[in-house]
Amino acid sequence: LTSERYGVQRLPFSHVSNRDLAFFECLMPGRVITDPDELKLFNVDWLQSVRGWCLTGHLVRCLHFGPCLGKRGGTGILICQAGCILENLSQYLESMDFTMPLDLGAKGSCHIGGNVATNAGGLRVLRYGSLRGTVLGLEVVLADGSILNCLASLQKDNTGYDLKQLFIGSEGTLGVITTVSILCPQKPKAVNLAFLGCPGFSQVLETFTTCRGMLGEILSAYEFMDDKSMKLVESHLKLSNPVTGSPFYVLIETSGSNSAHDEEKLNHFLEQAMTSGLVMDGTVVTEDKRIKALWALRERITEALTHDGYVYKYDISLPVKRLYDLVTDTRERLGRSAKNVVGYGHLGDGNLHLNITAESYSHSLLEAIEPFVYEWTAQYQVSISAEHGLGFKKKHYIHYSKPREAVHLMQKFKAMLDPKGILNPYKTLPASSL
Ligand code: 2HG
Ligand code: ZN
Numbered sequence: 001l002t003s004e005r006y007g008v009q010r011l012p013f014s015h016v017s018n019r020d021l022a023f024f025e026c027l028m029p030g031r032v033i034t035d036p037d038e039l040k041l042f043n044v045d046w047l048q049s050v051r052g053w054c055l056t057g058h059l060v061r062c063l064h065f066g067p068c069l070g071k072r073g074g075t076g077i078l079i080c081q082a083g084c085i086l087e088n089l090s091q092y093l094e095s096m097d098f099t100m101p102l103d104l105g106a107k108g109s110c111h112i113g114g115n116v117a118t119n120a121g122g123l124r125v126l127r128y129g130s131l132r133g134t135v136l137g138l139e140v141v142l143a144d145g146s147i148l149n150c151l152a153s154l155q156k157d158n159t160g161y162d163l164k165q166l167f168i169g170s171e172g173t174l175g176v177i178t179t180v181s182i183l184c185p186q187k188p189k190a191v192n193l194a195f196l197g198c199p200g201f202s203q204v205l206e207t208f209t210t211c212r213g214m215l216g217e218i219l220s221a222y223e224f225m226d227d228k229s230m231k232l233v234e235s236h237l238k239l240s241n242p243v244t245g246s247p248f249y250v251l252i253e254t255s256g257s258n259s260a261h262d263e264e265k266l267n268h269f270l271e272q273a274m275t276s277g278l279v280m281d282g283t284v285v286t287e288d289k290r291i292k293a294l295w296a297l298r299e300r301i302t303e304a305l306t307h308d309g310y311v312y313k314y315d316i317s318l319p320v321k322r323l324y325d326l327v328t329d330t331r332e333r334l335g336r337s338a339k340n341v342v343g344y345g346h347l348g349d350g351n352l353h354l355n356i357t358a359e360s361y362s363h364s365l366l367e368a369i370e371p372f373v374y375e376w377t378a379q380y381q382v383s384i385s386a387e388h389g390l391g392f393k394k395k396h397y398i399h400y401s402k403p404r405e406a407v408h409l410m411q412k413f414k415a416m417l418d419p420k421g422i423l424n425p426y427k428t429l430p431a432s433s434l
Pocket of ligand 2: 121122345346353387
């Protein structure tokens with residue numbers, strides 16, 4: 001049980017009464033859920049590792065109304081409500097020759113409000129930067145019920161503090177994002193995807209340096225995965241890897257405006273990478289359907305892992321040179337007590353996803369992993385949460401990445417904006433002694 005495993009003490013919140021239910025039913029007829037089985041879907045996380053005890057739901061369902069795209073001076077500015085699904089937004093934008101600056105494996109189910117609240121990174125950070133740069137404005141409901149309108153759609157606005165940044169990446173602990181304005185680039189005219197096998201991690205790194213030099217402005221993603229992650233995708237999801245037999249794989253995407261120019265550049269790079277032994281084998285695709293199929297090999301690793309057993313997840317920012325050392329050291333430390341220790345991630349952003357699987361949850365395995373992984377990480381003064389946030393399980397480890405004064409100031413913001421602690425309780429920050 002979550003409360004026992006993690007020692008959660010319920011805060012002194014009131015309970016939902018029949019009067020409350022009647023109020024919500026009046027506000028959103030037919031949308032209030034009280035059936036325990038239906039509620040389970042919202043109370044248990046998708047990894048099935050923790051559960052909450054909500055007796056009623058659900059607000060988000062009413063926040064899914066459609067997007068609109070403005071093109072001030074040819075620049076695409078999307079304004080949409082928080083409940084829009086990322087993939088629907090992408091399709092809407094593509095039909096108008098624009099693209100979403102954010103893409104991630106969960107695009108078919110995740111909501112843009114959640115993406116912004118967690119400052120989700122994903123596969124396009126290398127090209128378009130994080131949501132901190134592309135989100136132009138937000139509308140947020142504060143803990144006292146008032147609406148904060150920071151819904152600017154200007155690229156430049158230095159009037160006072162940039163309040164929207166407080167809510168981006170705050171994991172819903174400071175306010176509920178209800179509307180988002182986001183800057184969307186033009187849809188690239190030519191996209192190529194190369195899936196390559198490398199003989200070792202040092203070659204993965206050298207291939208990155210080479211392709212950054214040779215592909216420069218058209219490079220839009222550089223992802224890596226180890227052989228073990230690919231094996232899981234093959235065995236659990238029955239996807240076939242077109243380039244087998246390498247200890248490491250990389251996905252290199254180019255996005256540009258001139259296909260002949262981009263292909264020539266890519267071919268030059270591939271020739272160089274093959275002749276110098278950086279790459280053992282590979283395939284290049286340009287057709288939309290085949291691009292999607294290759295991306296699935298990378299995007300669906302997370303899903304494959306859930307079929308492998310209980311998953312311990314770590315999302316670390318590291319100097320790229322050290323990125324795989326953490327995987328090797330963890331594998332060696334855990335030996336046979338883990339089922340699989342895999343490493344993959346957004347190498348172009350210095351972001352490793354270290355995942356460890358076991359047949360079922362084991363407290364002693366958790367103790368062998370934590371704080372080892374955090375201490376290992378802290379020696380490089382980097383981040384124990386690169387793009388996923390601290391959430392419920394990692395809030396006590398914030399000190400590995402942030403100085404005491406910074407955590408204290410965060411707690412002060414929290415106390416000011418949410419004095420009763422009603423917004424996403426028990427997440428992101430350790431309890432304050434303020
Ligand atoms: C990804 O890059 C996601 O696939 C999920 O950020 C990472 O499950 C994970 O560890
Ligand atoms: Zn990721």
